[in-house]
Amino acid sequence: MLAAERRDLLVARLRRDGKLVAKELAAELGLSEDSIRRDLRELAALGLCQRVYGGAVPASPALGDYAARAQVEPGSKRAVAARAVDLVRPGGVVILDGGTTTLAVARALPQTLECTVVTHSPTVAVELLTHPGVEVLLIGGRLFKHSAVTCGAAAAEAAAAVSADVFLLGVTGVHPDAGLTTGDADEAAMKRALAARAAETYVLASAEKLGAASPYAVLPLEDVAGVVTDGREHAVATELAARGVPVLAGGGSRV
Structure with a gap:
């Protein structure tokens, strides 16, 4: 051959x-x-x-620049966001990661919701300007333009002062064997720092991320409370559930 x-x-x-x-x-x-x-x-x-x-x-298709990624599976991201907003409790503290899927979550939060959102994403913070009951704490640091988030020592130090109920984590790859991955080492480190400050971490997994992987590990799957998907049948979601990973599907169901 x-x-x-x-x-x-x-x-x-x-x-x-x-x-x-x-x-x-x-x-x-x-x-x-x-x-x-x-x-x-x-x-x-x-x-x-x-x-x-x-x-x-498989390599993740979610490694393009920010504008390009916004055009990938927008419907799936909206479905994931619609399910993820149920994890944000009134009066609670939630950490919203950066990226296009978490931006969809910010847009899906009810206008009447009262809570505190901690984020290292300027785009997420700006989206929440129109939510009168949401207190926004923006973590500063070096701006990583690829994902429109802050990273580095200053951001990690600021994150250490946070205590949250839930962290909604964005990644570029969710694979049963490779775990949760992303495309930049500093961004991966920042995601781990934020996960350490929340009682529970849920992964936002739109369709293009399931079964894919990127170069840098974020967390093993056993370290998260669940994976939020768009509700469509997907072999990877089924395999994750079979391995004991809670999968929260769009529409409020569990795989």
Whole structure:
């Protein structure tokens, strides 16, 4: 089998199975694991997969710039937001992460809601200007323009003073094996710092993030209270539920 044919096979298998295991592929194709790993490196360089220990998983499509990501699965994000607002209790304190899905959550919050929102996202803070009963605490720091959030030492130090009921976490990848991932190391560290300040963390998982992964780990799935999806049937959501991860689907149901 030619190298190009082998790479086509790997891409097709990745789409079908949601992951590639180098050792298994090497045995099946009669090749060395080094040959398979070389193929995976080339596919990763083309943005066709995300390499993980022992193989590869689908690369997240949610790594484009902020404007581009706003156009990806907008309906799914609105459905996730509609379910996630139920997690924000009147009089409570919620941390809203940055990103286009959490922005959808801010837009979906009832105008009559009274609560406190802590965020490191200027776009989320501005969206809440029209919510008279929402007290907004904006965490400052170095602005990471890709996701329109603040990161760095100053932001992490400010986060350490926060105590919240719930954190609504945005990521770019939710994978049963790779866990919760994002595309920047500093942003991943900031997400962990915020998660440590909340009693519960829920992951906002619009359709393009399910089954995908990015380079930097945020949290293992066992560290979150649940994953919020848009309610559509998805093999990854079903697998997460089978592994004991609570999945809250759009419409108020659980998978």
